[in-house]
């Protein structure tokens with residue numbers, strides 16, 4: 151077997167042995183044991199993680215996280231709507247791209263990847279374009295690790311009576327989010343990020359009253375979130391098409407482990423401790439984070455590449471991998487950088503081990 155390594159990437163990420171073991175059984179999708187026992191349980195647990203209110207419902211969707219973003223945009227935003235997209239990174243840009251594929255009327259506020267969205271500009275845009283119906287934003291922009299101003303943007307959505315759609319792919323489960331309190335109508339995430347499952351499906355948590363009005367909106371059969379929701383509701387957790395049974399079973403185990411850890415608050419605390427240890431250790435080794443501390447999420451951190459003449463990312467990456475740690479290339483367009491994630495089954499001792507490995511791998 152290949153040597154095991156720790157994935158310090160923002161998903162797929164390092165999962166526990168027990169999550170992996172949960173996939174060692176083949177499941178029948180017609181049994182109540184699967185549909186009621188696992189799928190319905192997951193749907194209700196996701197709603198509980200998102201809010202204490204019972205006005206939300208969770209719909210699971212096959213595919214990577216992007217499929218769920220596309221399903222949500224295509225189902226909640228009908229042909230006559232206009233969407234405001236706040237974009238400061240690759241995932242914000244992907245939302246725009248999806249909107250273009252779907253020929254959704256789009257107004258975009260584009261910022262550079264190191265730029266924090268400007269709240270007064272967002273407010274002005276809402277004042278000047280009253281026909282905007284929906285606002286879409288990424289919570290943790292995984293491109294840089296920046297945590298976008300969720301509370302302020304959601305408050306504007308409420309003030310101006312817009313539907314708020316949040317790509318919380320890389321934050322849900324790792325950062326507390328109360329959908330009811332913050333006025334978030336639709337939240338999108340996936341199996342392989344902070345809940346610490348394996349890749350294979352995404353999920354969309356939304357107000358029941360909102361999704362109930364979305365019949366006929368979707369422009370794609372496979373990505374018709376309304377139809378998927380209605381089937382799950384009417385048939386006790388049944389997926390319309392082949393469900394990723396092993397992934398779903400692993401996710402159920404991952405949710406149990408999130409609960410055993412002490413819930414989202416405890417996981418947030420662990421991730422925050424991981425990230426601050428990582429940043430302080432990297433600074434001691436001479437690395438500089440791309441973003442100022444106050445803009446950081448506790449999820450993933452971008453570091454500037456060393457300016458040393460002999461630095462080569464590929465070689466650095468391969469050396470670290472041979473020492474048991476996989477880091478992530480940079481995705482920022484105008485800076486040379488790399489990223490290190492600290493989510494997943496990753497603890498302080500792992501970060502200490504990584505820092506030791508980096509000090510050994512630093513041969514420039």
Ligand SMILES: *Cc1c(COP(=O)(O)O)cnc(C)c1O
Nearest residue numbers: 214215216241288290292319320
């Ligand atoms: C991971 C991620 C996605 C989805 O990516 P996939 O590769 O399709 O799973 C979307 N948005 C953000 C912010 C992400 O971190």
